[in-house]
Amino acid sequence: MEKVFENYMEFVLNNSKDKLGIDRVLVNAGKNEYLLTNDKCKMARLQPDYLLKMKDDVQDIVTDAKWKLLEVKEDQNKGCDTVNISSSDVYQIFSYLHFYDAQDTAYLFVPKIGQLKSICFDYNLKEQNKKIKVIPIDIKQTIKDNHSLKNRYFA
Numbered sequence: 001m002e003k004v005f006e007n008y009m010e011f012v013l014n015n016s017k018d019k020l021g022i023d024r025v026l027v028n029a030g031k032n033e034y035l036l037t038n039d040k041c042k043m044a045r046l047q048p049d050y051l052l053k054m055k056d057d058v059q060d061i062v063t064d065a066k067w068k069l070l071e072v073k074e075d076q077n078k079g080c081d082t083v084n085i086s087s088s089d090v091y092q093i094f095s096y097l098h099f100y101d102a103q104d105t106a107y108l109f110v111p112k113i114g115q116l117k118s119i120c121f122d123y124n125l126k127e128q129n130k131k132i133k134v135i136p137i138d139i140k141q142t143i144k145d146n147h148s149l150k151n152r153y154f155a
Contacts, residue, residue, distance in 0.1 A: 001067045009137070010050065013050060013052070020052075020153065025052060026052075028047050029050065033099070046100075048063065050064070051102070052154070062106040064092070064109070066089060067111065068086075068089075070084055094123060105130075118135050121134075
């Protein structure tokens, strides 16, 4: 299902280019880029699902799609919402944000379940303003909208 969802999101992003201000959708953008190298070896390939080249010379946008059922949980003691996103996904997207000359917010597309809504988290870094925004995709609604996104998620 992971690959099916990734392919569907590629289709949706391409159908949404005009609405979202996208010039080109680069799929698996970092095929030959690695985070770790030495004299003879390259390791830890960087490969975001999509690198969005935006119109009007706006910085690129890093996006990733995960077929994971995330839930927002309200922590009433702390007065905030949390999401059951895996640490490895957070680290992976963090690497993309630092490697690519892209906007400071990366977007993670996940299937919408229940009352899951868009939620944005700041990375806890000194003197940097990096964020990850979880975007739940309501597949039924997206199909009704001719396989495109209505919202301007990247504005």
